[in-house]
Amino acid sequence: MITTFSLLFFQSILNLYSYVDMDKNSDSNMLILGVSQISSPGIPGNISVFGPDSFGIVQDKNGQIIVAGSTYEKGRIVLWGHDGFFKKSSIETGDTGQLLSNAIKWTTRKTAPKVGITNDLYLVNYLNNIGFDARLIEIESFATVDLLIGGIEKTSTKQQIEIKNWLKRGGAIIDSATGWGWKQINPRKKLSDDFARNIFYAQAGLVFADGFSSDTTQDGFLVQQLPSSNTNAYFALDQLAERSSDELNIPIQEIKILSKTLTTAVNCIPTGDRIFRSRLKTILEPRLCEPIPSPDRPITDEDILQRIAMLERIRQSKSLPAEDVEAHLSAKTFPGIPQITAPLVKRSIEIDHSVPGWHSLGLFANAGQLIRVSLTPTSVKKKLKVRIGSTTCDLRNKPFWLRAPDIISEWPLEEQETKIASPFGGLIYIVVTNPKDEGTTITTIEGAIESPYYKLGETNLVDWMQRVRYLPAPRAEIASDKVVLTVPSAEIRALDDPKLLMQTWDKILDLSAELAVLPKSKDYPQRYCSDVQLCAGWMHAGNPIMIPSTTAQNLVDVNYLVREGDWGFYHETGHMFQNSDWTFEGTGEVTVNLFTMYILDKLCNIKPEFGRLSKPNVERQYRLYFKNGSQFKQWKKKPFLALYMYYQLQQEFGWESFQQVFARYHSLLPNQRPKNDQEKRDLWMANFSKIIDRNLGPFFELWGVPISKSAKNSVSTLPMWLPDNFPPTK
Structure with a gap:
């Protein structure tokens, strides 16, 4: 007779061996013993897993990896997609601390290893309190410990070689980073080839990727079993080696995970990688076609081969000499191609160094066309760049493409003449990166057409x-x-x-x-x-x-x-x-609409009461909100409901009151600026009250917007104000 216990036991065995296809000898399941959920600090980034000895440990709701591990000869590595996982608020939430403890034991194969941490005293104390031997160390002392946590980003090339050799002999590393965060700080650099951590960890089949994670619960990420092999690009390639995505006999959701796994790998793995890229080339070459996404025929995340073929083609074209770049057929979709042949021109244009950012030239680069950009000798040191393409939208992480996903290119102007070309073409811009430079530059563009x-x-x-x-x-x-x-x-x-x-x-x-x-x-x-x-x-x-x-x-x-x-x-x-000092949580899409309503009022003579706030559903939301007890957590979720509160102030006290309040914020000293949401709400209420000479404490309280007692006391001597018929009774 099959009992409930035996069914549960059988299921546990299946879970235990769900990852056996990746590494039959792996003891990696010990990593998640006692772990059912971990925290979500900020927005963790994804990790691309692509080696035969690497694997995912925790995934988000879309199957993207946020914690991953790998063996590297005799050494072991665990990477986390955000350094916030090791901070007090996260490590003590859910089973985050347990996962870290498991990772320490798994990487070192010891129950009481010596742990060296380069820059986090809290983490040292936390680990010592739970039984580990942790200490702060200089990165040069890595060989004196069993496990190194962090510090790779501060090492020289020579030190990285020494650490890598130590790792091969049985060392252990735990590290964390957020790929998308690094990209924001370094927008002109490549995550694949310029991020030191990725160059270091790529040989172990792991790199930090540029995607955003999506929590699986309100509090973080569920951890039920190790992710499937479809989250490892090395094994995902095996799925495609003998069949197309149309022939894959797996659920649609797994196909989407497979697609995301592979596209992420193509985007983020270093150019010189020998684990993944050579196998990718072998699989793509026999059936490589020219994918042409368009609004009529988009490429979706189920079109796996087309997606990775296009990404690989784009990557390769960006590494070619300008003379060898060819036009891509999808340029017709966007940014477009001339309907008639236009003469190539040579234009010299004066660029004002004091104006930062893009400078429009009135010139367009045809797809695949060689363009020459010339500077005067004195301008070469001005750190100028040339850009082809006017959009800023990178679609590589989108589930479908209506156009080629990555069509923008920029080049530093470090020589008197720079040759450039784009497979997609686009408007040409000179980019001023250092507006502190004075004077102007004469830039000559040859080979473009007039736009x-x-x-x-x-x-x-x-x-x-x-x-x-x-x-x-x-x-x-x-x-x-x-x-x-x-x-x-x-x-x-x-x-x-x-x-x-x-x-x-x-x-x-x-x-x-x-x-x-x-x-x-x-x-x-x-x-x-x-x-x-x-x-x-x-x-x-x-x-x-x-x-x-x-x-x-x-x-x-x-x-x-x-x-x-x-x-x-x-x-x-x-x-x-918008100003972040007067935009607290829940109002990012609210205070912005003060400007929307102001422009409509002053430019179009459409008064706020006749705009979107006049729609019946807003009135229903307003009345229902108070009927249900005016809960701030609901207020924050409904931008037009929240806007109604600002509208009431505008109707009674006019736009001038907002202008006077905003002006106050401009004169704040650094130590007077609000440091958290509570201070933002308090200061907004107090400032507005003082400008209009009315006590708004009760108004905010009835709306359910939390204000501190001290802030209420600061305006308590002013006469109270509430709108007519407020709060609504029906």
Whole structure:
């Protein structure tokens, strides 16, 4: 008779050996003994696992690895996707500490090893308190301990060789890093070839990847069993060696994990790797085709071969000499190709060093076309760069592609002449990286074609009407000193009054600065760029602000902007003027809409009460919220409900009250700025109360927004204010 106990025992045996296909002799299951859930500090990054002796330990809800291990000859390694795992708030949450303890014992094969830590006194004390022999060490003393935690990033090449040899002889390393965080700090560098940790750990089949993790529970990551071999790119390649993704007899979710595993590996493994890339080449070459993603025929995460073939093709093209780069067929989708042949031109353009960031040139690089960029001898030291491509959206981690995923290239201008080429083409920019330099540079571009480009105050309107707007390049820019709009050229062919358009956009930026009480002039323009697919959201803030191509026509339609207005455009503009001191948790998508409403009010004469807050569902949310007890955790989840609170203040005290409050924040000394969310809420309530000479403590309390007793006391002598009929009774 099969009992419940025997079924559970059988299932436990299956779980125990779920990873046996990866390493039959592995004792790696001991790593998760006593571990059911670990914490999630911040947003951990992913780890690419790609060696025959490496494996995942913890995965996120999408099957991406956040803790991984590997054997390296006689040594052992465990990597974590965030250094916050070792901080007090995380290590004491769930079974995080138990997993670390298991990792120490597994890597060292000892129950009481000597542990050397390079930079974390708390971790030293924590490990000593749970029975380990831990100490702070200098990295040079690594050979005096059984296990080294951290420190690899501070080592010289010679030290790395010494540590690697020690590891091979039986040493042990535990380390942590966040790949996407490193990318943000080093946007011009490659995670695959410039991140010291990745170069070091790649020989063990592990590298830190550039993806974001997704928690499996509200509190972190569940740990039920070791992840399947589909999370290891080495074994994932075996799945594709003799069959296509259409022939894989595994669930769709596993196919998606397989796809993500392989695309992550292609993105992040060093160019010189000998474990994965040579096998990848062998598998791709016999059936390599030219993938061409488009809105009509996107490449999804189920099209595994096409995805990794495209990523590998892009990677290879970026390593070629400019003379050898060929056009990619997907350039037709985005950024586009000229509809008629256009003459190649040579242009010399003056670049102002005091203006940071991208400088538009009115030039377009055809896909695969060799471009020569020349500088004067004195300008070579100015740390300038040249860029092809106007989007900032990297789609490599997206589940589907409507265009090629990685189409942007930048080159440092370190010689008097630099040759460049892009397989996708795009608008050309000179990038000023050091705006402290004075003076100007004459930059000569040879081999590009002219693109439609209008600059307010510079471009002759007759020339625009008769020639410039009809130039055949597929991308165009309409600009002023404050704003640059980048759209498909088709959207501006009929634009008769670019001057009025840019004057309108200047006003939009001026209104935003006016509400924030900031100077209306900036050192650089705010850019808006359309793309057929974005990497985040419907639109997203940044410079450029990215918008979908379907809205590009509205971006250059002055009548639409003034009469109807565009919540999305004005919302993303508002993000560029938000201040974190008065934007506490739950209000990132709330305080931004003060700018949206202000622009609609002043530019379009659409008052806040007639905008989105007038919709019936907002009124229902408002009444239901108070009926259910006005819980702050619900307030934070509903941006338009939260905005209603700000709207009540605006209706009673006007926009001027917000401007006066914002102005107060500009005069704060560093030690007066709020240091946490509680202080942000307190200061916002107190400042607003003092500006309007009313006690807003009860108003915030009724809304459920937590305010400290001391903050309430600071305005208690002011007369109390509440809106009429507040809180609602029905």
